[in-house]
Amino acid sequence: MLERLEADLKARGENLEELIFAISGVSGGSVGAMEYVAALHGRSAFGSQAKATEFLKSDFLAGAIASLVFVDGPSNFLPDLGQPDRGTALERSLEKGSSGYLAHSFLSFFPDINSASKRWTPSLLLNATHQETGRRIIASNLKIERDVFLDTFDELDLLGSDIRASTAAHNSARFTYVSPAGKLEPKGGASFLSGETNRGYVIDGGYFENYGAVTALELAREARAQIEAKRGVGAVRLIVLQISSDPTLTKERTRVRIREDEKLGCVLTTSMPAVGAATTSDFLQFRDSGWNAKTGRWEKNDGEGFVVAYLNELAAPLLGVTAVREAHGTLAAAELAASVCDERELSRVEAKLQSKGLNLLAPVTNTQDPAPIQRWSRARAEPHFSHLAMCEVSENGNAPIVPPLGWVLSKPMREQFPNILKDCGNDTELNSLEAVLDRSNGRIA
Known part of the structure; x- marks a missing residue:
């Protein structure tokens, strides 16, 4: 999807990477973000x-x-001789697939303030979870300050050193059982004499929230506040693009979008009428399992899992934890979209006041120079939110594209991926996003 945006904007004379401030990724999304x-x-x-x-x-x-099979299994019964585990094998595969780029250190991809390089690289925030406390751990080229990212560990600060790019991506994408939990061992923290410093384990970021929306919201607030404190209100326009890979986010239930209502203005919605339906329920309805003629599949309870009646005492903790991560992600994405809607309405109020010669945002000043007032009196550009998603039920009359979300995708499935942008309402979302990027003239966060 990012490469499609790159191509479309390049035809208009714009470089996408120069319009992206940061990417917040979780799990497989972090792998994609790091590769990008x-x-x-x-x-x-x-x-x-x-x-x-x-x-x-x-x-x-x-x-x-x-x-x-051949290393980790026997290691459970044999002495630990420092042999690489399946996590290391996965990282080496990522490095080989990226033509060796991911073998470099994470921070080497981002020029610092004193660098001779003038190129701009979007910042990365790769979200993982601390096993012992349940907190977020974020690997980023930005400092993960506690007053901005609430109750969150800075991964590089926790380790006291940079790490390989493949490790940074993998720590966010430590899928249950596919990868082992990663041991957080600070640089120089283990020796025969001093003992071992163990700061716990890092597990998949999806355990906390599988969208990265909380992190994106916190960063957007702080980044714009810092920019506008120096350059004035209206100096930056906030544009949020959410890319999700969960086909169970259905149009009538959980797919987060915002729309314009004639009476209410900007409205957040996770419930639009389904394909072929005229209305939708005002309340979240539980969906029972059964055969769905539209998808041609047997659907699970509420689209996510089966209600387990037998052995529930054993199954409840695991099922509860895995289900909560999905619910947290959907809720966080909705909160992110809601904040965009709130600020869009504020922008419209400010614009109306300014059209009448009123400006509640201009600071009191004792200087005779009118420049500060002019700088602080710009109309705040309306923020924008777009969501590019997958869907179980096609909206274009064709068979839906529901790829197997695993580590291996066949060539025919990869070739089908671009067609997802023509379905699920994505064409409308993409067109509106490109139009906003084209109009913004560099005022992008």
């Missing part, structure tokens, strides 16, 4: 024709499975 930044780095630093979609053609799972 690696491809940008390859093109800008080495003049290569690297593409993230090319990097992701590899089979990343085979090495991990082989290591699970």
Whole structure:
């Protein structure tokens, strides 16, 4: 989807990477985000024709499975001789698939303030979960300050060092049982004499919230506040793009979108009428399992799981934890979209006041220079939210594209991916996003 945006904007004379401030990723999304930044780095630093979609053609799972069977299994009964586990095998596969780019250190992809490089690289915030406390752990080239990212660990600060790019992506995408939990061992923290410093384990970011929406919302608030404190209100326009890969986010139930209502203005919705339906319920209805003629599949309870009547005492903790991560993600995405709607309405109120010669945002000043008032009197540009999603029920009359969300995708399925942008209402979302980017003239966060 990002490569499609790149191509469309390039035809208009814009560079997408220069319009992206940051990407917040979780789980497999973090792998994609890291590969995307690696491809940008390859093109800008080495003049290569690297593409993230090319990097992701590899089979990343085979090495991990082989290591699970022939290394990790026997290691449970044999002495630990420092042999690499399946997590290491997975990281090496990521590095090989990316033409070696992900073998470099994470921070090497981001020029710092003193760098001679003038290229802009979008910041990355790769969200993981701390096993012992349940807190977020974020690997980023930005400082994860506690007053901005609430109750969150800075992964690089916790470790006291930089890490490989493949490790940063993998720590966010430590799928249950596919990858082992990662041991958080600070640099120089283990020795024969001093003992071992163990700061717990890092597990998949989806355990906390599987969209990265909370992190994106916190960053957007702080980034705009800092920019507008120096350059004035209206100096930046907030544009949020959510890309989800969960086909169970259905149009009539959980797919987050915002729309314009003639009477109410900007309205957040997670419930639009389904394909072929005229209305939708005002209340969240529980969906029982059964055969769905539209999808041609037997659907689970509420689209997510089966109600387990037998052995529920044993199954309840695991089922509850896995279900909550999905619910947290949907709720966080809705909160992010709701904040965009709230601020859009505020922008319209400000614009109406300014059209009448009123400005509640202009600060009191004792200077005779009118520049500060002019700088602080700009109309705040309306923020924008777009959501590109997958769907179980096609809206274009064709069979829906529901890819197997695993570590291996066949060539025919990869070739079908671009068609997702023509379905699920994505064409409307994409067109509106491109129009906003085209009008913003660089005022993008």
